[in-house]
Amino acid sequence: MRALKLFFIASILFLSSCTSLNYAPGKAYMEESQGAAT
Amino acid sequence: MRRGLGLRPLHYQAILDQQPELDFFEAISEDFMHFSGNDYSYLKKIAKHYPIALHGVGLSIGSTDPLNKNYLRDLKKLAKTVSAISISDHFCWTGVDGKNTHDLLPLPFTAETVEHLVSRIQTVQDYLDQRILLENVSSYVTFTENEMTEWEFIASVAEKSDCFILLDVNNIFVNAFNHGFNAQHYLQGIPRTRVKQFHLAGHKQCQTHIIDTHDASIINAVWELYREADRYFPNTPLVIERDSNIPPLEELLLEFSEL
Numbered sequence: 001m002r003a004l005k006l007f008f009i010a011s012i013l014f015l016s017s018c019t020s021l022n023y024a025p026g027k028a029y030m031e032e033s034q035g036a037a038t
Numbered sequence: 039m040r041r042g043l044g045l046r047p048l049h050y051q052a053i054l055d056q057q058p059e060l061d062f063f064e065a066i067s068e069d070f071m072h073f074s075g076n077d078y079s080y081l082k083k084i085a086k087h088y089p090i091a092l093h094g095v096g097l098s099i100g101s102t103d104p105l106n107k108n109y110l111r112d113l114k115k116l117a118k119t120v121s122a123i124s125i126s127d128h129f130c131w132t133g134v135d136g137k138n139t140h141d142l143l144p145l146p147f148t149a150e151t152v153e154h155l156v157s158r159i160q161t162v163q164d165y166l167d168q169r170i171l172l173e174n175v176s177s178y179v180t181f182t183e184n185e186m187t188e189w190e191f192i193a194s195v196a197e198k199s200d201c202f203i204l205l206d207v208n209n210i211f212v213n214a215f216n217h218g219f220n221a222q223h224y225l226q227g228i229p230r231t232r233v234k235q236f237h238l239a240g241h242k243q244c245q246t247h248i249i250d251t252h253d254a255s256i257i258n259a260v261w262e263l264y265r266e267a268d269r270y271f272p273n274t275p276l277v278i279e280r281d282s283n284i285p286p287l288e289e290l291l292l293e294f295s296e297l
Contacts, residue, residue, distance in 0.1 A: 004150060005102040007183075008134040011143065025281070026068025027140050030096045030132075033108050 039268070040275040041294055042091060050080040052287040057087060060291075062123060064277045067094035071112040073119075085120040091235070091277070092122045093204075096138075099158050099172065100131035100145045110165050117166070124235065126171035126204045129155075129192060144177035147184040147191035152198065159199035171234055172196070173204035176212040176241075176250035188213065189227035196232045203228060205271065206237035207264045208256065212248045221263055225270050233271040238264055238293075239279040253282035261296050 040061035045053075053063070063084060070081050081090070096109060117125055130142040145151050163169055174192055186194070196203050205228065214221040238261075240254030256264075256278070268274065278293050 001102060001150075001154070004146075004154065005134060007146065008102060008131060025066045026071075026095050029068040029071045029112075030138055030140065033096075033106060033112070 039273055039297070041297070042275060042277040043290070044093075044277060044279040044281070045081070045084065045090075046280070046284055047077060047080075048284050049287045049290075050077075050084070053084055054080075054087070056287065058287065058291055060088065061275070062089040062091055064091040064093045064279075065120075067092045067113055067116060067125075068096050071109075071116055073112075073115070081120060089123045090120040091124045092117055092120070092126065093173075093277075094125070094127040095140075095142065096132060097127035097162070098130070098132040098138075099127060099162070100129070100143075100151065100155055101134050102154070103134055103136065105158060105161060110162065114166055124171055125166060125168065126173060126235065128173045128175050129195065130175045142175045144175060144179065144181075145191075146181040147186045147188060149185060152191065152194050155195045156199040159195070159201050163199070163201065169201055171202040171204040173206050173237065174209050174213075176206075176209040176216075178216055178247060178249075180217055187219070187223075187227065189224045193227055193229050193232075197229060201232075202234040203232045204235045204237060205233045205267065205274075206239070207267050208237065208239045208241055208260050209250060210267075211260050211263050212241055212250050215248045222266070225267055228270070230271065233274055236264065236267065236271075236274050236276045237279055238276060239281075251282060252279050256293060256296070 042062040042064050043060055045063040045065045065081055070078050072078060128142050131145060132141065132143060133139050192203060210221050210224050238256050239252040240256050242249045242251045280290055
């Protein structure tokens with residue numbers, strides 16, 4: 001599990017440097033609910 | 039075969055005015071989970087005339103973050119409000135460590151990921167009190183850690199978690215080109231009884247790769263692959279998606295004339 005999480009974090013760092021995330025349906029709801037993850 | 043269309047704001051009023059001959063609409067769940075505003079108001083009106091399938095992009099079933107209980111609560115409430123005929127999301131992860139990329143990111147196809155997903159899907163299905171559909175996503179990278187093919191991964195997760203599959207035929211076409219596999223092998227590897235819905239959409243051919251843009255008509259080669267898929271999974275409902283360069287409703291409905 002720890003390896004998988006580290007893998008995901010590394011992927012985000014990579015993807016955030018090379019992709020443009022223009023199309024994001026549901027983005028407003030997800031940003032509001034982001035802090036609600038429990 | 040039942041025909042559905044992705045519900046988009048541009049078409050709300052036209053749907054109510056024209057009431058086209060469609061069997062259902064597929065709504066993006068998160069666009070209506072505020073339970074207020076113009077979108078929600080239209081959804082409730084449209085739901086009086088058509089069955090609604092809910093299709094989410096925020097479940098992040100593959101993430102290592104805990105499942106978002108508020109999200110699941112709102113999703114369950116929305117499904118009940120519109121008497122949703124199905125609830126779907128994607129075989130993907132969208133964020134980790136509290137960060138949301140708002141994109142559908144591919145998973146490593148490993149035994150560890152299978153077990154991880156199976157546990158989370160079962161939790162979601164228990165909470166929603168119904169089986170969900172998960173969709174194969176388009177992707178542009180693969181992982182050297184992969185221990186199995188994409189179709190073996192999806193089949194394994196679906197069988198072990200007892201979930202259903204939303205098979206996006208365009209995504210199979212895109213990934214077959216991008217990653218160099220045979221789309222026929224993909225179709226052959228998916229369990230017959232698990233596929234409960236198809237997706238079709240347009241894409242952008244960039245010569246060295248294909249991008250899943252949902253901004254154009256469905257090309258003939260994807261229609262041909264769909265016809266093949268329909269032979270493997272007969273009578274499966276089909277939804278056509280368009281998310282950019284969206285034409286008027288009557289023009290988009292002409293896509294179904296290929297059937």
